[in-house]
Amino acid sequence: MAAAQAGCHIFLEKPMATTLEDADSIIKTCTSAGVKLMIGYILRFEVSYAMIKSAITEGSVGRFLSAYARRMATINEARRLGGRVSPVSYIGVHDIDQFLWYHPVPVKSVYAKALYGRVWEELGTYDSAWMMIEFEDGALGVHEVGWCLPEEWAGWQRPASWGGFADVRMNVIGSEGNLNLDFTPMDLFGVDRDGWKLPDTRHWPSMHGKLVGAARLELEHFFDCVLEDKQPLVSGDDGRRSLEVMLAAERSIAEGRIVTLPL
Numbered sequence: 001m002a003a004a005q006a007g008c009h010i011f012l013e014k015p016m017a018t019t020l021e022d023a024d025s026i027i028k029t030c031t032s033a034g035v036k037l038m039i040g041y042i043l044r045f046e047v048s049y050a051m052i053k054s055a056i057t058e059g060s061v062g063r064f065l066s067a068y069a070r071r072m073a074t075i076n077e078a079r080r081l082g083g084r085v086s087p088v089s090y091i092g093v094h095d096i097d098q099f100l101w102y103h104p105v106p107v108k109s110v111y112a113k114a115l116y117g118r119v120w121e122e123l124g125t126y127d128s129a130w131m132m133i134e135f136e137d138g139a140l141g142v143h144e145v146g147w148c149l150p151e152e153w154a155g156w157q158r159p160a161s162w163g164g165f166a167d168v169r170m171n172v173i174g175s176e177g178n179l180n181l182d183f184t185p186m187d188l189f190g191v192d193r194d195g196w197k198l199p200d201t202r203h204w205p206s207m208h209g210k211l212v213g214a215a216r217l218e219l220e221h222f223f224d225c226v227l228e229d230k231q232p233l234v235s236g237d238d239g240r241r242s243l244e245v246m247l248a249a250e251r252s253i254a255e256g257r258i259v260t261l262p263l
Contacts, residue, residue, distance in 0.1 A: 009036040016239035027236040038232035039239035046214040061174030069095035072167040073147040083123035092145040099141035110248035162199035
């Protein structure tokens with residue numbers, strides 16, 4: 001908010017805030033200051049996720065019925081964050097945003113259930129969660145998210161240039177077809193005496209000493225919006241919607257019940 005009041009355009013990582021009140025204050029301040037506000041949902045700039053969106057928009061799979069997303073990181077990701085945040089709030093919001101992008105219908109309710117294992121024992125944060133998002137038209141979004149993959153999933157030392165990733169999938173079912181994305185592995189894998197390696201080749205890999213992939217495209221889009229006075233693909237209102245669903249999932253876990261929206 002201070003940066004916006006100083007006239008800076010804002011690229012803000014996800015989730016945009018930890019409360020809806022803070023999200024509303026951010027949006028209001030950026031609007032009053034006349035600056036751009038873009039929320040960092042990188043998957044909108046990954047070509048396969050974007051092609052799912054275009055297929056749905058063109059109606060090639062008919063009426064949207066459901067989507068299933070899996071995003072499972074290693075326990076080392078939980079350790080890096082030291083128990084400060086949950087997997088729903090840190091990485092689950094990516095797929096929540098995809099559900100809302102693919103199917104822009106108000107969310108009716110959210111139900112989530114957490115699972116407890118090594119991460120819980122070590123850091124006091126639940127290991128993974130399942131959530132079901134029900135839209136007002138009856139469509140569903142089901143998400144499995146966590147960081148309970150073993151260290152060995154992405155623990156190789158060589159090649160050092162191969163950054164590890166996670167177990168990631170997206171499946172969309174329509175009345176006339178379905179769409180499937182599987183990044184486990186992506187489009188490259190290898191094996192040597194140390195075992196199998198499944199590197200990230202699409203989100204933020206380095207090539208010839210420079211960042212490439214979706215992260216580069218995301219930032220280039222933000223720069224283009226500033227230079228050409230365009231509205232960003234991911235607005236503050238988009239960020240608020242995904243935040244509300246995320247907060248509903250956390251409340252559902254804490255209270256053991258279905259949570260209706262709006263909060």
